[in-house]
Amino acid sequence: MAVTARISPQAPARKKKMRRPRGLTRAAYTWGSVITGLAAWQLFGMYVIRNSLFLATPSQSFVSMAKLWSTGTLQNAIVVSGEEFIVGFLIASVAGIIIGLFTATFDRVSLVLSPWVSGLYATPIIAVAPLLILWFGVGIWSKIAVVISLVIFPMIISTEAGIRHTDQQLVEAARSFGATQMQIFTKVALPSALPLILAGLRLGVGRGLIGVVVGELAGARAGIGYLINEASQVFNMPQLFAGVIVLAAAGIFLTAGFERLERVLVPWKSDA
Amino acid sequence: MRSMHASQVAHKLSIRHLSKCFRDLEVLSDISVDVSEGEFVGIVGPSGCGKTTFLRIVDGLESADDGEIRIDGRVTTKPGPDRAFVFQNDSLFPWRNVWRNATMGLEIQGRLRSHTRKRVRGLLELVGLGGFERFYPRQLSGGMRQRLNLARALAVNPEVLLMDEPFAALDAQTREIMQTELLRIWEATRATVLFITHQIDEAVYLSDRVLVFSRRPGKIQEDIRIELPRPREFKIKRSAEFTAYVARIWTLIENAVRESVMEDRLVSSSSERPESGT
Numbered sequence: 001m002a003v004t005a006r007i008s009p010q011a012p013a014r015k016k017k018m019r020r021p022r023g024l025t026r027a028a029y030t031w032g033s034v035i036t037g038l039a040a041w042q043l044f045g046m047y048v049i050r051n052s053l054f055l056a057t058p059s060q061s062f063v064s065m066a067k068l069w070s071t072g073t074l075q076n077a078i079v080v081s082g083e084e085f086i087v088g089f090l091i092a093s094v095a096g097i098i099i100g101l102f103t104a105t106f107d108r109v110s111l112v113l114s115p116w117v118s119g120l121y122a123t124p125i126i127a128v129a130p131l132l133i134l135w136f137g138v139g140i141w142s143k144i145a146v147v148i149s150l151v152i153f154p155m156i157i158s159t160e161a162g163i164r165h166t167d168q169q170l171v172e173a174a175r176s177f178g179a180t181q182m183q184i185f186t187k188v189a190l191p192s193a194l195p196l197i198l199a200g201l202r203l204g205v206g207r208g209l210i211g212v213v214v215g216e217l218a219g220a221r222a223g224i225g226y227l228i229n230e231a232s233q234v235f236n237m238p239q240l241f242a243g244v245i246v247l248a249a250a251g252i253f254l255t256a257g258f259e260r261l262e263r264v265l266v267p268w269k270s271d272a
Numbered sequence: 273m274r275s276m277h278a279s280q281v282a283h284k285l286s287i288r289h290l291s292k293c294f295r296d297l298e299v300l301s302d303i304s305v306d307v308s309e310g311e312f313v314g315i316v317g318p319s320g321c322g323k324t325t326f327l328r329i330v331d332g333l334e335s336a337d338d339g340e341i342r343i344d345g346r347v348t349t350k351p352g353p354d355r356a357f358v359f360q361n362d363s364l365f366p367w368r369n370v371w372r373n374a375t376m377g378l379e380i381q382g383r384l385r386s387h388t389r390k391r392v393r394g395l396l397e398l399v400g401l402g403g404f405e406r407f408y409p410r411q412l413s414g415g416m417r418q419r420l421n422l423a424r425a426l427a428v429n430p431e432v433l434l435m436d437e438p439f440a441a442l443d444a445q446t447r448e449i450m451q452t453e454l455l456r457i458w459e460a461t462r463a464t465v466l467f468i469t470h471q472i473d474e475a476v477y478l479s480d481r482v483l484v485f486s487r488r489p490g491k492i493q494e495d496i497r498i499e500l501p502r503p504r505e506f507k508i509k510r511s512a513e514f515t516a517y518v519a520r521i522w523t524l525i526e527n528a529v530r531e532s533v534m535e536d537r538l539v540s541s542s543s544e545r546p547e548s549g550t
Contacts, residue, residue, distance in 0.1 A: 176357040177377040268408040
């Protein structure tokens, strides 16, 4: 902390901890892990389970991916699934945050909604996905409905928890300055809930992707889930794994994106 | 040295017959006290004597069951810009940097203007945090955090500063330094201060007057004027006068403290304890 030293000889105390890898080293760990994993999978598929009916190797999957790309099928699937994911995720997170703010602020709202929220959160909505297809048709809205139903409940729960866990001492500090209820909400409760809200969004990414695929498995005409389904019915393992790899990559990049967003919006928590 | 005859000035803070119960437990019983402008009043007493509750009522964080509080003659029952509270735990906002913490009170009160900003800048210098404006609380040491806490309270330019064991969480050495720092800052601002502490020597060192609270229900057992010259230097703590004050106050509360320690021992294993830490 050279800056500190320049301002004052009395540098702020920093907790000693295990040295954390930084910058390029961090990237090396992450990419090293991915590449090692793929290599192990490749070797396993080449020498242990050699029947591609049971396990396609990464190389076979990538070849399949390239083929799908050249016909435009893959791009189309990504666009269709991406749209379903983005629309569903946006609706679910906005609605989830708003509902969570309400349940945390008004006890009555919480009492009325909490059995439904915790009940539906634990329900394998995946099981009723075919029903949603029946209701909303095979188009985009049925998948959006599945995504919403999977993402909204953890969003409500994490927002509510974030608001409820507001440090009461901070509320008192604001109150002693004469803060109004509204000021306590905007200046204390909301910022202190932000980390949990963002964590909820990050966790929602995985559930949202599952929602897209499940919705498409239950009935669709395009999309990554549709590609996977199509492949599994004809035992085209390379195509199946191609779809899985696309999903995994989407999960990795979206989660990393949200982590970056957290560092920007919650700078007081990160080492800066 | 300032003249301290209460009769000359109208009282800054006037408290009459203050009482408070938590359910059927009487915490404060008929407290009356006057504090003059610019006076530094220490408050000591055994734990559980209601000191903190007293201070919280003065700030308006809690309501009294009986009695009234007047500041410059006006009755108050709610928190207001004329008072500021320094909590035992620094209670800084972790998502706000030093500057935004220091200006929080002004922001809440809608008084953040160029001249108040300037004032805050001066205060941060005064408490030794100039240049640290962009640091977050978690990057500061315990002493720095508590100085920021103090600056945040002083930023609203309170007429009465209420301090609830502000140095209790600090280690002994930092604490001694903070006492001297507090005196230096107080000499510069001359706010009226009510200062709770468990440490008798801290109370004697800082105060013009020390109020000794009795055991529950809290009452003012003694009101002792500390006639030590100001500005006080650290070495005054080794003077015979100083030691005499400490000894006198300690004798006053010794038995009460002993009893409350025994009581705590008896209760601590069994059920709930009402309002610990008051």
